Amino acid sequence: MSESPEVRTVAESDVADWVRAMSTGFHLAPSVGDEEVAARRPLFDLSRTQGAFDRGRCVATFRSMPRRLTVPGGAAVPASAITNVSVTATHRRRGLASRMMAADLAAAKERGDAVSILVAAEYPIYGRYGFGPATWVTDWEVDVPRAALDRRWAGPTDGGRVDLMPLEEVREFGPGLHDRVRARTVGAIDRTPFWWEMSTGQRRFASQPWTEPFAVAHRDATGRVDGLATYTASEEHWPGKLPKVDVSVRQLIAASPAAETALWRYLLSLDWVTLLKSGHRAPDDLLPLLLGDPRAARTETHADFMWLRPLDVPAALSARTYAGGPAALVLDVHDAAGLAGGRFLLETDASGAAACAPTTASADLTLSVADLGCLYLGDESPVRLAALGRVSEHSSGAARTADVLFRTPRRPWCPDVF
Ligand SMILES: CC(=O)SCCNC(=O)CCNC(=O)[C@H](O)C(C)(C)COP(=O)(O)OP(=O)(O)OC[C@H]1O[C@@H](n2cnc3c(N)ncnc32)[C@H](O)[C@@H]1OP(=O)(O)O
Numbered sequence: 001m002s003e004s005p006e007v008r009t010v011a012e013s014d015v016a017d018w019v020r021a022m023s024t025g026f027h028l029a030p031s032v033g034d035e036e037v038a039a040r041r042p043l044f045d046l047s048r049t050q051g052a053f054d055r056g057r058c059v060a061t062f063r064s065m066p067r068r069l070t071v072p073g074g075a076a077v078p079a080s081a082i083t084n085v086s087v088t089a090t091h092r093r094r095g096l097a098s099r100m101m102a103a104d105l106a107a108a109k110e111r112g113d114a115v116s117i118l119v120a121a122e123y124p125i126y127g128r129y130g131f132g133p134a135t136w137v138t139d140w141e142v143d144v145p146r147a148a149l150d151r152r153w154a155g156p157t158d159g160g161r162v163d164l165m166p167l168e169e170v171r172e173f174g175p176g177l178h179d180r181v182r183a184r185t186v187g188a189i190d191r192t193p194f195w196w197e198m199s200t201g202q203r204r205f206a207s208q209p210w211t212e213p214f215a216v217a218h219r220d221a222t223g224r225v226d227g228l229a230t231y232t233a234s235e236e237h238w239p240g241k242l243p244k245v246d247v248s249v250r251q252l253i254a255a256s257p258a259a260e261t262a263l264w265r266y267l268l269s270l271d272w273v274t275l276l277k278s279g280h281r282a283p284d285d286l287l288p289l290l291l292g293d294p295r296a297a298r299t300e301t302h303a304d305f306m307w308l309r310p311l312d313v314p315a316a317l318s319a320r321t322y323a324g325g326p327a328a329l330v331l332d333v334h335d336a337a338g339l340a341g342g343r344f345l346l347e348t349d350a351s352g353a354a355a356c357a358p359t360t361a362s363a364d365l366t367l368s369v370a371d372l373g374c375l376y377l378g379d380e381s382p383v384r385l386a387a388l389g390r391v392s393e394h395s396s397g398a399a400r401t402a403d404v405l406f407r408t409p410r411r412p413w414c415p416d417v418f
Contacts, residue, residue: 025086148292
């Protein structure tokens, strides 16, 4: 075997080769034009962008970005969001991804990030690095004619209204609305100006063909924008003279159930539309139960989505709120990488607030840092993990106590691919 490639942060002069390597690793294209490199360049913080170089050529890519992650109770914790992890096929399974991951996690820990997050391309990759699936997604396809909804729907009847909106206005209203939605959505992350420019066509990548979406906003009775949906429609077909159009939702965010309901009703009442593709939603999204016949919403995808790795257990656990307090629980967290493990006392009060600090008291529960990642946003059940043998109970009923404390009434949801 040839000598081991050099793993390091990239310099400005490496960027084009790094983008080419990432494009190769993701099977996008073997070469990348200057225009595409320039379009992607604002995304990279070079101090957080790593590459592996073999004889001067980039063969592996990895970068991370600062994000704020909403946790139960509405606080946002500093998160290191990992993306663009790729190793060229000729260099796989030699530990390159592991070396870049170790360097990035150590830097995130050093910076004081509470957690690292990522969207896993494949389930088996990231558990070994201490990540566990913290949010899941469901995509539905609604057979609209079978949805048993009144097709005479003509807009909200509670004083709200639904209006189509040009994309310039989406850029104006979207960020403020998203901040409100994010504060009430456990698992959501902040969106950058770049995100809004990409999603509204102001910035484009040559490799990604652009279709301008329709945008529709919901305003409450006071006229304030409190919901936004963007969507595209397929070409229409007329089999047997019956109109047939698919609508694909790109995003649907809402700051109230009324806005969310009105936007789904609008989409489900579009004339000619026979199929509505929801895109990635929380598994307990309102959508199926808004239908007269929820079976008309067929689950197209149900899968893990955002994976989370605790880096600072006391900071992460004391940032969120808990149900059923006051309570105390000692967690023994195992972390093979030596970044976040230890024994911690979690104490919650009746308001849901918590303190968490290292302790020498005996443990109630033992679990891996990856399984703490599964529990952190409230999605997974400690009782279920105990049944699987992944959480060990040392005091009777401790898993059940943890279940009451950690789980949330609604499931966490990260609306964005990153
Ligand atoms: C957040 C994101 O960016 S997700 C995108 C991830 N990228 C992709 O899926 C693109 C295609 N795949 C790749 O580029 C590479 O295969 C990667 C990045 C997934 C892995 O890179 P490698 O350098 O081969 O990983 P590395 O050699 O460090 O492997 C470490 C361990 O993970 C295992 N592993 C790596 N990838 C996979 C996989 N896809 N499925 C199962 N196990 C895997 C290896 O077998 C190895 O196991 P071991 O420690 O028991 O020997």
